[in-house]
């Protein structure tokens with residue numbers, strides 16, 4: 151056991167840092183990921199990485215992966231976090247991509263993997279339904295075989311950024327008479343321009359448009375769009391969820407967030423001194439950093455055991471629960487740090503480019519909406535209650 | 549000891565609850581909050597007609613002879629309906645300054661108009677760099693002939709876009725953060741030299757940045773004694789703090805109730821999610837937080853007129869508890885609603901937002917914990933054997 155980076159790893163960090171510094175688009179610097187950015191903004195870095203061959207590091211090399219070790223991947227996330235890059239969205243790269251190269255046909259791989267790699271195709275995830283959230287297997291959307299097509303009917307919801315999506319992957323019931331709800335589900339891809347697909351916005355408490363209702367009415371998709379075997383979709387869906395969870399810890403981003411929080415707390419004043427000199431506040435930052443260190447080393451241990459050939463197991467639930475709690479706490483402390491200037495609401499407000507007096511410091515503008523928005527993290531990706539249920543069953547054996 | 553409400557208080561509560569049920573349901577509140585002006589002056593008139601604006605003032609001052617308990621009853625109902633109209637700035641703050649320290653002429657001029665619903669105030673005390681310290685003032689008021697000239701910048705003045713008058717705290721002498729040398733003024737918002745920048749707040753209200761550039765006010769704009777206003781400001785802010793605690797307790801109760809209701813209706817895995825024990829206990833904890841908040845708000849309200857130290861301890865204790873309880877109740881309400889809790893469409897998210905922002909009004913948990921411990925940190929002797 152040791153914590154040192156090898157000379158090759160140090161060299162790798164230099165290379166990566168230089169690449170990001172040279173190639174990260176100027177107009178995106180300091181912007182940070184936000185759901186209200188344009189499609190072009192959100193895809194820009196993905197497309198640059200695609201050209202470099204670095205857009206899908208975790209994939210097997212034969213599908214375009216980089217073959218990086220866990221340590222190299224760790225360095226990669228750190229260096230991206232350092233520059234606040236807008237990373238490729240997970241829906242293609244971390245979700246449907248691995249499902250396709252693991253379970254899809256050769257034609258399907260040839261058709262879809264290139265677009266995911268180069269960032270030209272935007273994917274969305276059609277799992278949840280109004281009646282099927284935590285209990286995903288109770289989903290009702292149906293796909294009925296009609297010649298060489300499936301006809302899909304139903305409603306998906308919470309579909310993240312579907313307003314920009316070119317393609318979606320949907321869980322549909324293909325055998326209504328299956329013995330168990332998990333059986334009889336199929337994993338089907340659909341072009342979002344297919345007639346009968348309608349995407350309606352859902353406004354969230356932070357005022358943003360990040361999620362949607364996706365209505366499917368007599369949507370005809372060719373049978374080639376079925377991934378793997380009919381009625382085996384649940385296996386693929388669960389495979390995907392495990393992948394979704396392992397990326398969810400967000401350690402590098404949270405470390406960067408703590409750094410920013412320290413900057414804010416050094417600027418804000420309490421009793422004539424920087425807030426960071428306040429015993430109460432610095433202890434909270436300290437606690438957060440300690441929790442984050444624990445998470446970081448738990449993640450490193452998990453990655454090491456994955457590299458040793460074990461797939462993401464129920465331990466990844468720890469990363470999801472602790473990672474999201476830390477992200478939430480971070481935004482909570484940031485809101486606390488900005489004091490009165492957490493109150494103004496700027497969405498759709500002519501602050502940018504306005505010549506009038508500014509309203510509070512820039513770093514305060516998103517503090518409250520970001521805090522509100524981050525409440526989602528303990529709900530989505532399998533809620534934190536569900537993650538604890540998983541550990542209860544799979545690890546404690548209760 | 550008596551925890552019963554008077555007949556008048558019960559009447560106020562019932563008639564206000566009826567009015568809010570009929571005319572302040574959530575969808576109406578949303579429309580109003582998103583409208584150009586962001587509030588309803590005609591609702592304010594109805595509050596006046598119900599006697600809410602007169603309730604906490606003495607009969608001599610033209611009121612109904614009530615006090616802080618009446619404001620508490622009213623604010624709890626306002627909290628339940630997420631009322632945006634500026635009761636705290638106008639009635640509790642401006643009204644408080646006038647009732648404790650206003651001259652007969654000032655009362656005559658302003659209190660009558662406040663009680664009648666004709667005049668709305670905002671309380672301009674916070675500054676960009678002062679955080680929650682009421683004495684940390686960079687705004688100055690310099691003596692100029694008989695009157696004063698005010699310069700400075702007040703931050704996030706809640707309700708200012710709707711106000712015709714401002715209560716302004718400013719330094720008449722001494723250094724930033726000195727306890728002496730602070731004064732309070734009544735200033736007309738359209739006075740020459742005042743500029744404002746109005747904006748919505750994240751919890752559906754309105755506020756302004758208010759800039760004073762050589763604003764001249766006459767001698768009789770001063771409330772109370774020149775340079776000696778800090779104890780008065782602290783008293784009024786304590787009264788406002790308790791009022792916002794009452795608002796929070798109303799909002800917490802509704803957020804809790806909505807969550808319990810939702811957990812009975814929402815089914816997953818073939819059962820109502822309210823059947824999962826982990827959620828049950830969380831909702832029980834929300835219930836306990838709400839009950840404790842009620843207790844603390846009553847306690848602090850009842851101690852508002854005691855000596856300064858008792859009052860400060862009581863108010864800070866309440867605000868700490870409400871800050872912590874409001875955070876817990878708001879976060880859990882959203883969590884137990886799942887994705888639905890994240891939507892702008894459902895009311896519960898709006899209760900969560902209001903409860904979040906209440907923590908930073910009139911001092912957050914840390915601020916009040918510091919004030920509380922500073923008052924209680926005296927070493928004590930071991931009792932003699």
Ligand SMILES: Cc1cc2nc3c(=O)[nH]c(=O)nc-3n(C[C@H](O)[C@H](O)[C@H](O)COP(=O)(O)OP(=O)(O)OC[C@H]3O[C@@H](n4cnc5c(N)ncnc54)[C@H](O)[C@@H]3O)c2cc1C
Pocket residue numbers: 274275276277278280282283284285307308309310311360361526529530531532533534535536539814816817821824826827883884885886887888890
């Ligand atoms: C911002 C956001 C983005 C999302 N993006 C997507 C997306 O792109 N694609 C997609 O398919 N879905 C997406 N989701 C949906 C997400 O996966 C669901 O919200 C999640 O699965 C929870 O389901 P639900 O909202 O129906 O809550 P419910 O399942 O109704 O849960 C409500 C509450 O009950 C608790 N609960 C439920 N079952 C149990 C149990 N057995 N034991 C204890 N507690 C329990 C939950 O933890 C939660 O607190 C997104 C959600 C959000 C908020």
Ligand SMILES: Cc1cc2nc3c(=O)[nH]c(=O)nc-3n(C[C@H](O)[C@H](O)[C@H](O)COP(=O)(O)OP(=O)(O)OC[C@H]3O[C@@H](n4cnc5c(N)ncnc54)[C@H](O)[C@@H]3O)c2cc1C
Pocket residue numbers: 825
């Ligand atoms: C100091 C002491 C004094 C006592 N005095 C008296 C007395 O004077 N008279 C008397 O009759 N008894 C007395 N008791 C006994 C006491 O009432 C029992 O210990 C108690 O009812 C718990 O039962 P148990 O110890 O069998 O634990 P169990 O019932 O086996 O419980 C073990 C754990 O499981 C939890 N648990 C059990 N059921 C549930 C559930 N449905 N949901 C969630 N969690 C659950 C419990 O909370 C506990 O954490 C005393 C016990 C102690 C420790």
